[in-house]
Amino acid sequence: MNEKNSQRGSVTVIVLGAMVAILGLGAIVIDGGMLYYEQAKLQTAVDSVVLAGARVLHEGPLAVSTAAENVAIANGLSLLDLQLSINTATGKVTASAVKQVELGLAKILNHSQAEVGALAEAQVGGISGLKGMAPLGVIWQEFLFGQLYDIKVGAGDGGGGNYGALALGGTGSANYRDNLRYGYPGWLRVGDIIMTEPGNMSNPTKLAIEGRIDACQHGCTFDRYVASCSKVLFVPVINSLPNGRGEVTIIGFAGFFVDDYTGQGNQNYIRGRFIQSFASGEAGASSSYGLTMIKLTR
Ligand SMILES: [Zn+2]
Structure with missing residues (x-):
């Protein structure tokens, strides 16, 4: 390899490196924005789930889980991804959920999915x-x-x-x-x-x-x-x-x-x-x- 070719090689490496960096930045901006949006949507859904459950806490745990699950489904959540916890003694309804999000640009960098999660707790009180x-x-x-x-x-x-x-x-x-x-x-x-x-x-x-x-x-x-x-x-x-x-x-x-x-x-x-x-x-x-x-x- 002569001097000239080896220089061209390093230029190619630098260009490739820069492209990966630019793609990476793009992935952070675009996929990051999408993840942020999906997380906010999941948080709103989980908030609605605990609020719906809390409204019927006086009717007992079965009523709470029915109301909570109905709202979860209406918000596009899978019940498999939903954790619900009901405490009638303390007046608390807690829920958490995770969701797999398909990534766009980050796929090029071998990341096809990411997970977002949300947690909410509603308190019923005097x-x-x-x-x-x-x-x-x-x-x-x-x-x-x-x-x-x-x-x-x-x-x-x-x-x-x-x-x-x-x-x-x-x-x-x-x-x-x-x-x-x-x-x-x-x-x-x-x-x-x-x-x-x-x-x-x-x-x-x-x-x-x-x-x-x-x-x-x-x-x-x-x-x-x-x-x-x-x-x-x-x-x-x-x-x-x-x-x-x-x-x-x-x-x-x-x-x-x-x-x-x-x-x-x-x-x-x-x-x-x-x-x-x-x-x-x-x-x-x-x-x-x-x-x-x-x-x-x-
Ligand atoms: Zn009325």
Whole structure:
């Protein structure tokens, strides 16, 4: 080999080396972008899986795995690649998944596949603070999910002048009506002392509840409703009602589904079904009275 040829040889090696480097960079950019996209897609799917499972945690592990697996399949995940862990004691649903991704440019460099993985955990817990409450104080009894209860009674039912109405952020019937129709815009927290709104409040109750029922455009029922349905009322749970305008203490929060119009005059009640419901508020360790929050913790 003469001097010239050997130089040409090294030039060829350098050119080849540069090409491999450029291809490698291209593979990092193009396949890396695709892997990033596939990982993000897998993370979204696994997040949806744990959230769906967490929503039915109160129904037991079988309901959780059924709901979680349905969402996994709907998101294109293979159940073989999904690991699900359910802890009803701690209120946690955890899932992880892996997915093989076909590579493009990196194939030239002998890498045809890569694996992406995702992990998610949802925590179901009590709520210590919430906005948008209906101005109704409900005295706790052992409510059963799906059963009908009076969450405001009529004056015909006796009582010491309080029929369940609360004065939130002000007093009077117009304030009560707006809070009942749209939810009280301020925060309420467990331990807060609030005032009752004495009197039957027949007309404002009727207007607000009719407004809520008419505003639902989804044909919601108590066992199948959209998350923001106007027929869902979140109410403070209290331990007793005083005589006349007086103080009550919030001990928790509960959710009711109201799709019945109220009675008239002295028979003006609000009747709703106690529901297992979810809201996003301030997380707290307080007992949940059926109203809980779910958040992604991983
Ligand atoms: Zn609705």
